[in-house]
Amino acid sequence: MAYIGKTPTVGNFVKLDAITASATASYTMQVDSVNFSPESVNHMLVSLNGVIQSPTTSYTISGSTITFASALTSSDSIDFIMVYGNVLDIGTPSDATVTNAKTNFVSTSSAAGLQIKGDGTTDGTLQLNCSQNSHGIKLKSPPHSASASYTLTFPNDDGDADQVLKTNGSGVLDWTTVSSGETNTPSFHAYRPDSFLAIPNDTYTTVSVSNELFDVGSAFNTSNYRFTPQVAGKYFLYANVVWDGNINSQGGILIQKNQQFNSTDMRRNFNYATASSGVHVTGMFTANGSSDYFEYRLYHNHGNSVNITNQGNENYFGGFLVTTTWLI
Numbered sequence: 001m002a003y004i005g006k007t008p009t010v011g012n013f014v015k016l017d018a019i020t021a022s023a024t025a026s027y028t029m030q031v032d033s034v035n036f037s038p039e040s041v042n043h044m045l046v047s048l049n050g051v052i053q054s055p056t057t058s059y060t061i062s063g064s065t066i067t068f069a070s071a072l073t074s075s076d077s078i079d080f081i082m083v084y085g086n087v088l089d090i091g092t093p094s095d096a097t098v099t100n101a102k103t104n105f106v107s108t109s110s111a112a113g114l115q116i117k118g119d120g121t122t123d124g125t126l127q128l129n130c131s132q133n134s135h136g137i138k139l140k141s142p143p144h145s146a147s148a149s150y151t152l153t154f155p156n157d158d159g160d161a162d163q164v165l166k167t168n169g170s171g172v173l174d175w176t177t178v179s180s181g182e183t184n185t186p187s188f189h190a191y192r193p194d195s196f197l198a199i200p201n202d203t204y205t206t207v208s209v210s211n212e213l214f215d216v217g218s219a220f221n222t223s224n225y226r227f228t229p230q231v232a233g234k235y236f237l238y239a240n241v242v243w244d245g246n247i248n249s250q251g252g253i254l255i256q257k258n259q260q261f262n263s264t265d266m267r268r269n270f271n272y273a274t275a276s277s278g279v280h281v282t283g284m285f286t287a288n289g290s291s292d293y294f295e296y297r298l299y300h301n302h303g304n305s306v307n308i309t310n311q312g313n314e315n316y317f318g319g320f321l322v323t324t325t326w327l328i
Contacts, residue, residue: 014083021076026067029081034115035064038083047079048072118144186217186229187320192312196244198305199298204254207241207296207308209317225295227319232289237267237319239296242278244307251306252299253279255317257292270299278314284322294319 017030029036038044041055048068053059059068066081105113116124123143129136142148151171159165159175166176190209199205210222219229229235241253252270260266267283285294296317300306308315 016081016083019078019081020074021072021078022074023071025069025071026065027078029061029064029066032117035111036083037061037064043084045080045082045084047081049077050079116141182321182323182325184216184320184322186215186219186231187318188215188217188220188227189213189316189318190215190220190222190225191316192308192314194310194312196307196310197315198307199300200305201303202299202301204259204297204299207239207298207315207317209296209315211312213318225317226293227295227317228291228293229287229321230289231321231324232287233324234322235285235287235294235319236282236322237285237294237317238280238282239317240278240280240315241298242276242309242311242314243300244276244309247300247302247306248272249300249302251277251279251302253281254297254299255281255283255285255294256297257285257287257294259295276309 014031014036016036017033019027019029029038038061041059041061044055044061046053046055046059046066048058053068057069059066061067072078107113116126118124118141124141126139127136128139152167153172155165155174157175160177163175163177165173167173190212192207192209193211197208206225209225212220212222217229217231220227227237237255239253239255241251243251250270250272252268254266254268257265265285267281267285269279269281271277271279286292287294298308
């Protein structure tokens with residue numbers, strides 16, 4: 001471009017960081033502690049021990065490394081290194097004149113394509129503005145005191161609805177679904193009809209609780225009165241009975257798994273039953289989620305059959321899932 005009068009001075013004028021001489025010929029050139037690569041030796045002004053050095057003869061460059069013709073010593077002084085840029089390079093660009101095509105930042109295996117620096121007080125911050133540039137959000141570096149240096153690698157896709165990012169501990173991120181917590185399904189509460197039920201003497205009898213208050217998961221059978229959950233886990237079960245009349249003998253209530261009598265598969269409570277006395281039993285049980293079943297059973301040794309009351313809501317059996325993860 002032609003000019004009337006004096007051609008304006010343009011170029012990228014940079015004074016490099018100070019370099020301390022030592023017993024070597026090669027040194028790394030930096031600006032603000034970041035490696036700097038001049039266009040060529042002919043764009044540089046180098047002063048050593050108060051003497052301006054001749055390009056290519058007194059020194060050469062390769063990338064960000066300057067190499068003097070001979071090794072220096074600690075008594076030598078690299079006074080300054082100035083870089084003046086190409087004659088046809090532009091100076092400081094005007095606002096909003098640098099287009100996308102001019103900001104093609106290239107990352108390498110050893111350096112990021114773009115670095116957002118702190119000012120010695122404020123941590124490096126990247127702001128993403130709205131379309132009107134009236135407000136935006138900021139991504140901020142951890143503080144200097146954290147000594148944090150790590151890389152976060154994003155997933156290959158945008159994940160599914162309601163998923164969140166998780167890390168593998170090495171900064172590699174992936175999408176995962178967060179559990180909202182376990183449900184208590186299956187769960188049930190069954191009770192007797194409003195009629196007496198005769199319990200034979202010296203016999204473990206399954207109580208016919210044929211009415212359901214609820215049966216979430218349809219795991220209770222009102223024909224054989226068994227709770228057979230199809231979800232493996234820990235279950236809390238409970239049962240209650242009220243004897244009719246004064247039987248004056250031992251009366252017991254049991255919750256059994258698969259009609260077993262060992263301590264892990266049965267919970268029972270015995271007392272000396274008197275007029276309209278009630279007995280309650282509760283316990284935690286493990287179910288395999290397929291074949292295990294549970295029953296509410298009664299026992300006494302009165303000598304003859306004994307009734308339980310005809311108040312159905314006094315004689316009941318129920319339970320619910322507690323957890324599927326704690327199975328020990």
